[in-house]
Amino acid sequence: MRQVPQYLIVGNGRVARHVCHYFSLLNIPVLTWNRSESFDLLHEKIQQVSHILLLISDGAIDSFIAAHLNHTSAICIHFSGSLFTEKAYGAHPLMTFSNAFYSLEQYQSIPFVIDENAPALFSELPNPQVRLSSHLKARYHALCVLAGNFSCLLWQKLFSDFKDVLHLSPGIAHPFLKQQMQNLIDQPEKALTGPLVRGDHMTLKKNIDALDGDPFQAIYNSFITCYHKMKETK
């Protein structure tokens, strides 16, 4: 019979809090530890588990394992999308975690992108899983940051400038944002509209001039350059 994993969650940041919440919704008991507690307590808890989830800052993972987990037989897992280490298996939840908790259904839909060399992980969870080889991990994470984090910066810019510069309610852009997202899901290749795809150079020039003195002018210009390079290579 397969053993049910006993988890210790290390850390109490955003992801650790979400994972604790998800496990509680599934009635999966977990032990937790964060660095406001004693190392004696940590070592006590390590003895009681089969799996340790290191949900701490990427830069702290290797040194934490070296300092505290060298002698454990528990399987060590981290959630970093970019780190590859011999010391722990990577299982990246392909999701962004804000301060607010999500629903059970949302948690269950989050795919885990797991290091190719890892043993079976999270078999008791319904989450989709894929495997990724270590040499593709850096590229994978760069794509996640480009699409997820950088588009977030662009939308934050629109919301703040609507409010502060144009004196418009940022909420009036929500249907636009939702439709853009839906079009990307439904028909990704057809989702791009606007002056770039139309080759409307006059409008592009007006947009660039309108961003004079704004740090986002450089981003606008670099997107045009990038778009033309993409076209050339297609």
Ligand SMILES: NC(=O)c1ccc[n+]([C@@H]2O[C@H](COP(=O)([O-])OP(=O)(O)OC[C@H]3O[C@@H](n4cnc5c(N)ncnc54)[C@H](OP(=O)(O)O)[C@@H]3O)[C@@H](O)[C@H]2O)c1
């Ligand atoms: N946020 C996301 O959307 C997201 C998505 C996918 C994957 N991840 C990954 O999930 C992991 C956790 O990210 P997060 O967003 O939860 O980060 P976070 O909110 O910044 O929390 C980081 C946690 O790490 C702890 N920590 C830092 N250095 C430590 C050390 N030397 N020893 C012990 N604990 C230490 C912090 O403790 P203190 O509170 O005491 O400072 C805090 O509890 C990272 O590997 C990240 O790449 C994040």
